[in-house]
Amino acid sequence: MVDPAEARSGALVWSVAGLVQAIADTLGARFAACGVRGEIASFSRAASGHCYFSLKDADGAAALIRCAMFRRAAGLLDFVPGEGQLVELRGRLAVYEPRGELQFVVESMQRAGAGALYEQFLRLQARLAAEGLFDPVRKRPIAAFPHRLGVVTSLAAAALRDVLTTLARRSPQVEVIVYPSPVQGADAPAALVQALETAGRRAEVDTLILCRGGGSLEDLWAFNDERVVRAVAASPIPLVCGVGHETDVTLADLAADLRAPTPTAAAELAAPEAAACREQLGMLARRAQRRVRSQLDLQAQRLDTLALRLARPAEGLRRREAELVLLGTRLARAARRVLERSDDRLQQLGARLARAGGVLRRTEAQRLAALDDRLRALDPQHVLERGYAWLADAQGRVVGSVARLAPGDALEATLADGHATLQVEAIRRGRE
Numbered sequence: 001m002v003d004p005a006e007a008r009s010g011a012l013v014w015s016v017a018g019l020v021q022a023i024a025d026t027l028g029a030r031f032a033a034c035g036v037r038g039e040i041a042s043f044s045r046a047a048s049g050h051c052y053f054s055l056k057d058a059d060g061a062a063a064l065i066r067c068a069m070f071r072r073a074a075g076l077l078d079f080v081p082g083e084g085q086l087v088e089l090r091g092r093l094a095v096y097e098p099r100g101e102l103q104f105v106v107e108s109m110q111r112a113g114a115g116a117l118y119e120q121f122l123r124l125q126a127r128l129a130a131e132g133l134f135d136p137v138r139k140r141p142i143a144a145f146p147h148r149l150g151v152v153t154s155l156a157a158a159a160l161r162d163v164l165t166t167l168a169r170r171s172p173q174v175e176v177i178v179y180p181s182p183v184q185g186a187d188a189p190a191a192l193v194q195a196l197e198t199a200g201r202r203a204e205v206d207t208l209i210l211c212r213g214g215g216s217l218e219d220l221w222a223f224n225d226e227r228v229v230r231a232v233a234a235s236p237i238p239l240v241c242g243v244g245h246e247t248d249v250t251l252a253d254l255a256a257d258l259r260a261p262t263p264t265a266a267a268e269l270a271a272p273e274a275a276a277c278r279e280q281l282g283m284l285a286r287r288a289q290r291r292v293r294s295q296l297d298l299q300a301q302r303l304d305t306l307a308l309r310l311a312r313p314a315e316g317l318r319r320r321e322a323e324l325v326l327l328g329t330r331l332a333r334a335a336r337r338v339l340e341r342s343d344d345r346l347q348q349l350g351a352r353l354a355r356a357g358g359v360l361r362r363t364e365a366q367r368l369a370a371l372d373d374r375l376r377a378l379d380p381q382h383v384l385e386r387g388y389a390w391l392a393d394a395q396g397r398v399v400g401s402v403a404r405l406a407p408g409d410a411l412e413a414t415l416a417d418g419h420a421t422l423q424v425e426a427i428r429r430g431r432e
Helices: 004-009 016-030 116-131 158-170 188-202 226-234 251-255 263-270 274-311 313-377 380-385
Strands: 034-045 051-056 064-069 085-096 101-114 148-153 175-180 207-212 239-243 390-392 410-415 418-423
Touching: 016 085, 034 064, 064 085, 116 226, 116 251, 148 158, 148 188, 158 175, 158 207, 158 263, 175 188, 188 207, 188 226, 207 263, 226 251, 239 251, 239 263
Parallel strands: 064 101, 148 175, 148 207, 207 239
Antiparallel strands: 034 051, 034 085, 051 064, 085 101, 390 410, 410 418
């Protein structure tokens, strides 16, 4: 509205609301329907369904315009808008009167391809993934009960306060060492790499937390820098990365041993809650006490049994005596059985020996008779009885050939019934 007094004086002075309304009317008339192309940044969707974000030039120019897309228009989208996407918007320019801010009211949105920064993100992600930097098999487990934690972030960051507050509330027993580094800007990547290398070189913490609060893709770009991602992957200390909000994903998150959706969640994942630890210790202590009592009861029963046995030695002796009697009886029975079996076997062997002796005697008698017959057949007396004579010279040597005789030699002839002395008168050879 225009002040009437000022209008009469000829000097036009606007009220704030009037000026804002006039600007809105002018923009509405001039830019009632227009289109704009740019890259989405800081996108958020309210519970009401309305969407709010900023639009910037993809070529990195400093210009930025805030946008609002109400639920009716957002419900017509055929894709999910995200950080870094290059889009074309149709709508109108307006002024958000409570803050006097210029905004673009979006009536429709279409994808125009990925934004330059987002395309760079995707290319680097694909290259590092091919190298195996994001491979799950290389990720290490986080220390279950750390004594000391390291935090890599800015000293002025709200994320540091969130981490320290969470640790003080949940895990006051854990010490914290901060390795300060800027988390945004051109100098941030080199500083983050230096902080990670310092923590690894000192090796004074069990787990590292790399964190910062939320922001646009540009704000978080230091955590997509290749140098930082490689430093995260090469960290000798297991590392939890909690950068941005739940929907923010950086390459450092993918290279870390464990990704947390927020800095607060990173603190919760890096250190167990003291109350839960105490409860677990109490449960283990109770379990140990039950086991100890059970063992004590068992040993006490064994001791009582041994004491009863020791207090009544006569009973033990009687048991041993009964065992000895039983063993003696069994031994006697076993000896009788052995003797009986031996007697039976001896009788069997005797009968077999007798049968074998009779068979052998008969066999030998038959053999002797046969030899006697053969001997009788070869007896010289039988030969002599058939008319033959045995001739021997004066020295008693057998004369078997006329070649050994000469006329006048004296011979001794043995006949079947006696002997005769002969004298050789003549000698004839062969059949002369």
